[in-house]
Every structure is written in C-alpha cells, then in structure tokens.
Amino acid sequence: MQPPISTRLKKTSVVSDNFKNCEPDISTYPLLRAFQxxxxxxxxxxxxxxxWAYSRLPFIIGFIRGLIRGIVVQDIQRLHLRYGPMVRIAPDEVTFAQPEAWTDILRADFPKDPRWWAGEPGRESVLAPTFTTHALKGQEPILQQYVNLLIERLRNLANQESAINxxxxxxxxxxxxxxxxxxxEKAACFGSAARFYPLIELVLTKCIPTSLREEYDNHRKLIADKVQRRLNLEQERLPLDTINATFLELTxxxxxxxxxxxSGTLNYLVNNRDKLSILEQEIRDLEESGLSLSTLQDLPYLNAVLKEGLRLCPPVPWILSRxxxxxxxxxCxxxxxxxxxxxxxxxxxxxxxxxxxxxxxxxxxxxxxxxLKVPSSPFSKDRREAVxxxxxxxxxxxxxxxAWAEMRLILAKLGRS
Ligand code: HEM
Structure with missing residues (x-):
C-alpha cells in the first residue's frame, strides 16, 4: 500500500534538502519558502x-483536472507553446519538449524519480531475451494465428454490424x-520484472467512475486467474502478489x-483516403506469402505510416521524471x-x-x-530524432x-482484406 501523496511529496522535497547548507532554514515558514x-x-x-513555482499544489490540481477531462497532455502542450521548450512545472521540476532532452536526460546516471516509480526500478535481464528479434522469429506463428483470427472476426462482424469498434x-x-x-512461456521469469506504480495510478483510483473501476477489477481478476493457472503448472518461485502486480503492469x-x-493510425488512415490507397496498393503488390514479418519489415510506406502514427499518437505521451x-x-x-x-x-x-x-x-x-534525400523537400528539415x-x-x-511486428502484421492484413 502506497503512503498518501502528501507524505511522499514532503519526504522527497529535494530542493530544500540540497540547498539547506547555503540558505537559512526557512522550511517551517511556508510563505517564506514559497517566496524563496x-x-x-x-x-x-x-x-x-x-x-506553479511557488508550490507543487497547482501542478497537482491541474494534473488531476486534466486527467479527469482527458486533456492532461494538451494542457502541458499549451504550457510549452506559451513558455517554450523548457518549463518549470513545480518548485523542483522542469519539463522539456526539445529533441536533445532524450539523450541528456535518459542516461544511466539519471535515476528514476521515486515519487513516480515505487520500488527499485531497473530492467531485469531475464526479460530481455523474450523480446529480441531472434526470439520473435520463433514466435511468428503465434502472431500470424491471432492476427488471422482478428481478420476473420472483423469479416464476420462487417456482415452483421454497421460500425465496428x-x-x-x-x-x-x-x-x-x-x-x-x-x-x-515465461511466467515465473516475469515475476521478477521491473515494476512501476506511477502516482497517476494512485490519483486515478480516487477519481475514476465505478463502472471503470469494476472493469479494472475484472481485468485484475483475469490476470490473477491466468497467473494462478500457470503457477499450478510450475513450481512457485516468487510471492503471488508480486507476480500478479507485475503481470498487470506488463499486460x-x-x-x-x-x-x-x-487505432490512432487507423483513424488517420480512414480520414486520409489518399494515403490509405497508397498503403493498400503497396500491400496488394505483395505475394500472399509476402505477409511475413521479415518482408513487412522492409515495406517503405507501411513503415512510414506507422512512424507517422507513432509521432501523432504516442501511447506514452510523456516520459516520467528522472x-x-x-x-x-x-x-539541453x-x-x-x-x-x-x-x-x-x-x-x-x-x-x-x-x-x-x-x-x-x-x-x-x-x-x-x-x-529524406531530397534537400528541397519541406520535410527534409524535420527533426526526426525528436520522435x-x-x-x-x-x-x-x-x-x-x-510491438513493431504486431503493428506491421495487423495493418498489412487489414489493408489486404
Ligand atoms: C507501440 C507500443 C509500445 C510503446 C510505444 C512502448 C513505449 C514504452 C516506453 C516509452 C517505455 C519507457 C518508459 C519510461 O522510461 O518512462 C517502455 C517501457 C517498457 N515497455 Fe514498452 N512500449 C510498447 C509496447 C510494449 C510491448 C509490446 C511490451 C512487452 C510485451 C513492452 C514492455 C515494456 C517494458 C517491460 C518496459 C520497462 C522497461 C524497463 O524499465 O527496463 N512495451 N515502453
């Protein structure tokens, strides 16, 4: 169980700790502290x-309001448009929207901010082998099987319904x-995977509607059942709670x-029929056997469509603090x-x-x-490394x-059908 937000913020008030040697201790006078x-x-x-520089409270209020309305990312975008690529969003926090930030911040010596990441962060090397390109080759039949099933279900639905979600x-x-x-394959290994319990989860649990909460509880139950079924087959190596929580995050x-x-990319495609036609043509030009992961990896337009989808609809729209x-x-x-x-x-x-x-x-x-090779193209100056x-x-x-394999295969098979 996480301690309340207020306690955690107080405990990690780094700025005052770091500057206590060179400044008078004014931590007991909130107004003086805010002024400082x-x-x-x-x-x-x-x-x-x-x-927002006076206290973290305005950030928290703005954040919760943005979450409830589903516009928290756009709120921050507005701040960047107004103040520039570097914005102070709390007394001790600065956020960046500048390409250099990727390499300047996401370095090994910048630890994850414990206020957002509970427990010891860190990649468990045991996880990595499951997701290499080499491992993916062996997993291709599973991907093909589920994507074929998707297409089959969508075909059936298309005959019955006017709109499909x-x-x-x-x-x-x-x-x-x-x-x-x-x-x-690797249930027990995942049990020791890196865990993160962002503050956002804590905030959300307080404000989400009951129906959504029920949906979340059902999802948790589904995960717990799956893990239990798997553990019945294997010798238990880690506490069940740890495994359940890890799988919940990972799924x-x-x-x-x-x-x-x-879904974001498909939405753009159906609203840009000219681009959808180019994509469909590229996929139809392939032999049926061409719908393999290795062939799709080299399809220029398919990959361009997905990169553009990732640019406009990044599912992780901001990287939590370090x-x-x-x-x-x-x-920067x-x-x-x-x-x-x-x-x-x-x-x-x-x-x-x-x-x-x-x-x-x-x-x-x-x-x-x-x-990219045409210097006169207006896109040749795009800062692609920003994505x-x-x-x-x-x-x-x-x-x-x-993720790339799934996205390519699903989009290609949808474009073909
Ligand atoms: C389009 C799909 C995906 C995107 C855009 C995405 C994006 C990200 C990002 C941005 C992070 C780093 C978060 C941070 O540092 O704050 C991350 C971490 C992670 N992702 Fe993904 N992800 C995707 C799909 C997947 C899939 C399919 C899996 C596994 C099955 C996965 C497993 C993980 C894991 C385990 C981490 C934590 C790595 C660590 O802390 O060492 N992701 N992902």
Missing amino acids: SVYFHPLSKTPGPKL IAAWCNYTTFDIFGDLGYG TGGSETTATVL RVPDGGAHV GTWLPAGIAVSIQAYSMSRNSNYFHDASSFVPKRWLPKV QPFSVGPYSCIGQHL
Whole structure:
C-alpha cells in the first residue's frame, strides 16, 4: 500500500534538502519558502507559471483536472507553446519538449524519480531475451494465428454490424498475443520484472467512475486467474502478489500501447483516403506469402505510416521524471542542480511546428527514405530524432520489436482484406 501523496511529496522535497547548507532554514515558514522558491532558487529564471513555482499544489490540481477531462497532455502542450521548450512545472521540476532532452536526460546516471516509480526500478535481464528479434522469429506463428483470427472476426462482424469498434478489437488481439507469449512461456521469469506504480495510478483510483473501476477489477481478476493457472503448472518461485502486480503492469504496457497506436493510425488512415490507397496498393503488390514479418519489415510506406502514427499518437505521451544526479548536470544546455526532477514531453515535441513541417497533419511520406534525400523537400528539415516513442537509454522499451511486428502484421492484413 502506497503512503498518501502528501507524505511522499514532503519526504522527497529535494530542493530544500540540497540547498539547506547555503540558505537559512526557512522550511517551517511556508510563505517564506514559497517566496524563496520563486525568487532565490536556482530555477527562478526558468520559464513557467509563477504559481506553479511557488508550490507543487497547482501542478497537482491541474494534473488531476486534466486527467479527469482527458486533456492532461494538451494542457502541458499549451504550457510549452506559451513558455517554450523548457518549463518549470513545480518548485523542483522542469519539463522539456526539445529533441536533445532524450539523450541528456535518459542516461544511466539519471535515476528514476521515486515519487513516480515505487520500488527499485531497473530492467531485469531475464526479460530481455523474450523480446529480441531472434526470439520473435520463433514466435511468428503465434502472431500470424491471432492476427488471422482478428481478420476473420472483423469479416464476420462487417456482415452483421454497421460500425465496428476497432480500438477494442486491436486491444483483444494484442492482449491475446501478449497473453500467449507471456503466460505460455515465461511466467515465473516475469515475476521478477521491473515494476512501476506511477502516482497517476494512485490519483486515478480516487477519481475514476465505478463502472471503470469494476472493469479494472475484472481485468485484475483475469490476470490473477491466468497467473494462478500457470503457477499450478510450475513450481512457485516468487510471492503471488508480486507476480500478479507485475503481470498487470506488463499486460497494460505490452498490449494497450500497441493497440493505441494502431487505432490512432487507423483513424488517420480512414480520414486520409489518399494515403490509405497508397498503403493498400503497396500491400496488394505483395505475394500472399509476402505477409511475413521479415518482408513487412522492409515495406517503405507501411513503415512510414506507422512512424507517422507513432509521432501523432504516442501511447506514452510523456516520459516520467528522472532526477538530476549528484553534482548537477547540463540538460539541453542549461545547468541544473542535483535532485531536480526532469521529464520529457513526447507529445508536445512531436506536434511542434519548429521541429516538423505541417506538424499536426498526418503525412507518412515525411518518413520515406526517398523524400529524406531530397534537400528541397519541406520535410527534409524535420527533426526526426525528436520522435522516440519507445524511449531511449537503459530503461527504453524492451517490447519494441514485438510491438513493431504486431503493428506491421495487423495493418498489412487489414489493408489486404
Ligand atoms: C507501440 C507500443 C509500445 C510503446 C510505444 C512502448 C513505449 C514504452 C516506453 C516509452 C517505455 C519507457 C518508459 C519510461 O522510461 O518512462 C517502455 C517501457 C517498457 N515497455 Fe514498452 N512500449 C510498447 C509496447 C510494449 C510491448 C509490446 C511490451 C512487452 C510485451 C513492452 C514492455 C515494456 C517494458 C517491460 C518496459 C520497462 C522497461 C524497463 O524499465 O527496463 N512495451 N515502453
């Protein structure tokens, strides 16, 4: 059970700890402390709303309001549009929407911010072999089987219904694939996987409607049943709670993410029929046997469509904070003291017209190798390195090969049918 948010924020008030040697201890005087935070703080020159620099409370209120309305990412984007690529969103937190932030922040020496990540973070090497490109070759029949099933179900539905909820069907498929690969092969290994329990979960549990909560509880029960079934077959090596919690996180991270990109991309395609036709043509030109993972990997337009989908609909729209390590560090050319929390706004960056020509439009050709080579193309100056949907560095996504394989196969088979 996590301690209340207020306790955790108080315990980790890094700025006051780090500066207590050079400043009078004013922690007992909230007003003085707020005044210091705005005017005599190493971040006092960092752009951002003044009120948010006084206290973390406005950030928390704005965050919860944004979550409830489903516009938290757009709220942060508005802050970046107003204040620029570097914004102070709390007394001790700065957020970045600048391509250099990926490599400046996501380094091994920048630890994950414990306020967002409960428990010891860290990639468990035992997980990695499950998701290599090599392992994926052996798993291809499973992927083909579930994607064929999806197409079959959609065909049947198309004959009966006028509208199909494609987002739900993408979710069923990626959930089934992950379930088969994860629970069928390495359940006990996953038990020791990296766990993260973001603050967002704690906040959400307080404000989600009962119907959604029930849905979540059913999902948990489904996970627990699956794990229990698997454990009945194997010798138990880890506490059941740990395994259940880990699988709950992994099934969301390993299925909803991929389904989100797919549904977002499909939405753009049906609203951009000219681009859909180019994609369909590219797929129809393949032999039936061409719908294999290795062939799809090299299809230029299919891959461009998905990269554009990942740019506009990143399922992880911002990267949760890391901490500036001891001794301080430069981030995007600005020196920051130790303990400051730093995060990256992927969504704001991807849609910024300083980095992308026609930034808010769906233009897959911006990713085509032949377009990149034409210096006169308006897309040749796009900052493509700004799009890192799977993150970079030591904690980047280990499921990215699987995600790419699922996305290519589902889109190609849908385009063919
Ligand atoms: C389009 C699909 C996906 C996207 C965009 C995505 C994105 C990400 C991102 C951005 C992170 C890093 C988060 C951070 O550092 O704050 C991450 C971590 C992770 N992802 Fe994915 N992911 C996707 C699919 C998957 C799949 C299919 C799996 C596994 C089946 C998976 C498993 C993981 C795991 C285990 C981590 C934690 C890695 C660690 O902490 O070492 N993801 N993902």
